[in-house]
Amino acid sequence: xxxxxxxxxxxxxxxxxxxxxxxxxxxxxxxxxxxxxxxxxxxxxxxxxxxxxxxxxxxxxxxxxxxxxxxxxxxxxxxxxxxxxxxxxxxxxxxxxxxxxxxxxxxxxxxx
Amino acid sequence: xxxxxxxxxxxxxxxxxxxxxxxxxxxxxxxxxxxxxxxxxxxxxxxxxxxxxxxxxxxxxxxxxxxxxxxxxxxxxxxxxxxxxxxxxxxxxxxxxxxxxxxxxxxxxxxxxxx
Numbered sequence: 244x245x246x247x248x249x250x251x252x253x254x255x256x257x258x259x260x261x262x263x264x265x266x267x268x269x270x271x272x273x274x275x276x277x278x279x280x281x282x283x284x285x286x287x288x289x290x291x292x293x294x295x296x297x298x299x300x301x302x303x304x305x306x307x308x309x310x311x312x313x314x315x316x317x318x319x320x321x322x323x324x325x326x327x328x329x330x331x332x333x334x335x336x337x338x339x340x341x342x343x344x345x346x347x348x349x350x351x352x353x354x355x
Numbered sequence: 356x357x358x359x360x361x362x363x364x365x366x367x368x369x370x371x372x373x374x375x376x377x378x379x380x381x382x383x384x385x386x387x388x389x390x391x392x393x394x395x396x397x398x399x400x401x402x403x404x405x406x407x408x409x410x411x412x413x414x415x416x417x418x419x420x421x422x423x424x425x426x427x428x429x430x431x432x433x434x435x436x437x438x439x440x441x442x443x444x445x446x447x448x449x450x451x452x453x454x455x456x457x458x459x460x461x462x463x464x465x466x467x468x469x470x
Binding site for chain 1: 361364388390392397398399400402405446448450452455456457458459460461462463
């Protein structure tokens with residue numbers, strides 16, 4: 244079945260550590276996105292990529308980094324520079340220009 | 356700049372009744388798409404319905420319909436015959452067809468269906 248897989252589902256990080264969230268899709272979509280969700284604030288765009296080896300900052304990119312070396316994969320690294328990383332992270336993909344975004348199941352990151 | 360506004364943080368509806376969730380948007384683009392998603396407590400985002408800016412007819416998908424009023428820049432979601440399983444967060448989103456193609460989301464409305 245085609246879809247988007249995010250792993251892990253739950254992630255705990257100590258303060259000062261970097262952590263990488265995985266996102267893999269087999270939908271053959273060119274575009275991929277990372278969103279952060281906090282209670283009462285909806286989904287905010289962190290980074291997006293329209294094509295392999297290219298990506299752009301979203302509205303809240305500070306403290307995050309991404310790579311897009313393969314069409315299928317768009318990992319997100321939460322660095323120690325991110326001051327409040329505890330949140331629910333959603334990865335999505337789509338065909339550029341048309342159609343809806345397809346989402347993964349999300350990763351809940353907690354800083355302990 | 357693009358913006359989506361959902362002014363209802365929470366809504367209640369009686370089972371089997373209809374409910375309207377409000378969404379207004381702002382964009383300078385002539386060509387864009389509007390989307391509604393449902394997010395149950397599990398966290399997954401479920402696509403419900405889509406409306407293109409040039410579509411003359413309001414979109415419908417089963418019990419979901421989108422009341423599109425372009426001049427008012429509103430794209431309200433109507434759920435008919437509410438079911439207990441409709442209890443969830445609902446997000447309105449927009450995507451411009453030109454430019455960056457990114458999706459912008461509202462803050463959501465939490466719907467609770469009462470038995």
